[in-house]
Amino acid sequence: MEHIEINELIHKQLKSYVSASGFSNSEIARRCGVDRATVGRWLKTGNISRNNLIKLCHVLGVSEAVFLEDVSFSTGGSHQFHEKKKAIIDKVVLLPEDKSYLLDAVDKLLS
Structure with a gap:
């Protein structure tokens, strides 16, 4: 699987999890210790560092393993x-x- 396809899957998962959380971008930013524009970039591009993904997963109450498992299920394996x-x-x-x-x-x- 190409890097671009994986980024698209992560992007899709990010949007899905954040939407389901009910938190605003501002609240997620506050809880992750980043600014609101950073959260907006994550949701717009799917590009997020591993460190920030760990923080985001903690805020959303999901383990990084579960998040990544959901991404891998999307690949159709x-x-x-x-x-x-x-x-x-x-x-x-x-x-x-x-x-x-x-x-x-x-x-x-x-x-």
Whole structure:
């Protein structure tokens, strides 16, 4: 999948989640610690840094993993693949800090 297509999917998800939240752009900006124009750019272009995506997901009450899972479901891949990926992401999210060496191993495998 091309970078442009992924940005379009993220853009679509951003608009959907923000709209469903009922928060104004100003309120989201305040809660994320950015200005209102920045939120407007996210919604207009779909371009958002990972750090800001994490903040936005927290404000919207959704995990980054769930947000990205929703994006990946939009790509039309197999359901079984996405379910397995979601299960792995859930395990990573719940991984205790003393198991950080496992994250290093996974990162190395995926690089």
